[in-house]
Amino acid sequence: MSSERYVLALDQGTTSSRAILFDQSGNPRATGQRELTQIYPAPGWVEHDPEEIWFTEQAAVHDALVRARVSPSQIAAVGITNQRETVILWDRTTGRPIRNAIVWQCRRTADLCDALRQQGYEPLIRAKTGLVLDPYFSASKIAWTLDQTPGLRERAEKGHIAFGTVDSWLVYKLTGGRLHVTDVSNASRTMLFDISRLRWDDELLDLFRIPRSLCPEVRASSGTVGLTDPSLFGAEVPIAGLAGDQQAALFGHGCIEPGMAKNTYGTGSFLLMNTGFEPVSSQNGLISTVAWQVGDTVQYALEGSIFTTGAVVQWLRDELKIIGRAEETEALAQSVDDTGGVYFVPAFAGLGAPHWDSQARGAILGLTRSTNRAHLVRAGLESIAYMTRDVLEAMSRDSGRPLDALRSDGGAIKNNFLAQFQADILGIPVERPRITESTALGAAFLAGLGTGFWPSLDALQEVRGVERTFEPALDPETRQQLYGGWQKAVGRITG
Numbered sequence: 001m002s003s004e005r006y007v008l009a010l011d012q013g014t015t016s017s018r019a020i021l022f023d024q025s026g027n028p029r030a031t032g033q034r035e036l037t038q039i040y041p042a043p044g045w046v047e048h049d050p051e052e053i054w055f056t057e058q059a060a061v062h063d064a065l066v067r068a069r070v071s072p073s074q075i076a077a078v079g080i081t082n083q084r085e086t087v088i089l090w091d092r093t094t095g096r097p098i099r100n101a102i103v104w105q106c107r108r109t110a111d112l113c114d115a116l117r118q119q120g121y122e123p124l125i126r127a128k129t130g131l132v133l134d135p136y137f138s139a140s141k142i143a144w145t146l147d148q149t150p151g152l153r154e155r156a157e158k159g160h161i162a163f164g165t166v167d168s169w170l171v172y173k174l175t176g177g178r179l180h181v182t183d184v185s186n187a188s189r190t191m192l193f194d195i196s197r198l199r200w201d202d203e204l205l206d207l208f209r210i211p212r213s214l215c216p217e218v219r220a221s222s223g224t225v226g227l228t229d230p231s232l233f234g235a236e237v238p239i240a241g242l243a244g245d246q247q248a249a250l251f252g253h254g255c256i257e258p259g260m261a262k263n264t265y266g267t268g269s270f271l272l273m274n275t276g277f278e279p280v281s282s283q284n285g286l287i288s289t290v291a292w293q294v295g296d297t298v299q300y301a302l303e304g305s306i307f308t309t310g311a312v313v314q315w316l317r318d319e320l321k322i323i324g325r326a327e328e329t330e331a332l333a334q335s336v337d338d339t340g341g342v343y344f345v346p347a348f349a350g351l352g353a354p355h356w357d358s359q360a361r362g363a364i365l366g367l368t369r370s371t372n373r374a375h376l377v378r379a380g381l382e383s384i385a386y387m388t389r390d391v392l393e394a395m396s397r398d399s400g401r402p403l404d405a406l407r408s409d410g411g412a413i414k415n416n417f418l419a420q421f422q423a424d425i426l427g428i429p430v431e432r433p434r435i436t437e438s439t440a441l442g443a444a445f446l447a448g449l450g451t452g453f454w455p456s457l458d459a460l461q462e463v464r465g466v467e468r469t470f471e472p473a474l475d476p477e478t479r480q481q482l483y484g485g486w487q488k489a490v491g492r493i494t495g
């Protein structure tokens, strides 16, 4: 066993708990991963067992340490990144959860959110939190738990109950119940946090009838918040990085200057753009959120998601059955010069930002007798790039900042055709990083920076590294013509 030191990133996601050990060069040296049971008690409801979140995370850490043959004393710091918004309430005396975690995807509080909208509270909520009034965020889930659990409100009012997002819960468990904290990025997803003043907001707490004593103390995203309980790993390790998963990914991509953005191309996509030191209020239905706090510096981001991106490829494979494997789409798309005028708008579940048309449904337009499957596949991949441009343009308009480069991760951007077309249609370079674990790397960066494992933000840029940069190669006229065609196609399916 060497004496090399590592940063341990805990990546607690919706479907699994992971642990990754990063060395000083930023290389992931070992990973542990355990699946998490999804509990569906009713249509549209999603829960997790908080104890299982903790046990699977511990098991993942154990697996990573054994695989890397690393002893806990070699861990310089722990960073945590997590599924956001998910709500856990626990008893401060016993440390036991009150009930299952209510997961971000859970729609059980749709009626409560509708009622607040009808009462005219949406502008107030938006102005203070940067969020849209939706069951997704934590506040209505906490309110539901207080209303639906007999006797809980009284116990909460007496200060016996704690609320936390998953980061809070993990820190509580890791410190043997000594700390009840969260960081600014996670707090900004609760709908109870004033993102300008950076504090829990009494008016919002009153609106959702949530006693202030439930809330964790809010800390910076980087810097030691506490030490792990020695009984856990056999060593006291500083917990020094906390951030929600998308914000951690933005940090892991090194998007630390205003105007820098990342897109994660998974089943759907998450786009975030660093907007600097003040929150930006969006005119296009995007979310404004805290990116992180490092030292005294707080940075903000605009966030938008696209419902269907990699899922287009799954649809071509599983429903149309015109490809066998996702990887085939690259060569097929490259086998034709263009789509022959075909546009594919994959609005399977409506269109999100910046169109916001939940009634819209998908369409394939511009078919001719000579359209073949390569054209269709190419149009499917191109749609991912067009939808990304739609959101990035909205972000640029909202923030008044031009985009200089797009950083990318996720399964679908392994596709070289897509990456090149994305650069072409944006007219800016698209970067694919050397280390594709951007989310876990971001948590490791925050923890490593907070403990001096990495000395500065500049050092992190060196560690990060780029696998490949795709430079735009399309002339501006063709770019505009293609994008104009897309906008027309979108116009045909929106109301």
Ligand code: ADP
Residues within 6 Å of the ligand: 265, 266, 267, 268, 309, 310, 311, 312, 313, 314, 326, 327, 328, 329, 330, 410, 411, 412, 413, 414, 415
């Ligand atoms: P998630 O985290 O949402 O499960 P991943 O980041 O694992 O997603 O990416 C999986 C998605 O990427 C799937 O929708 C799949 O269709 C798509 N995908 C994977 N490989 C390719 C490829 N070579 N070309 C295009 N799409 C791909």
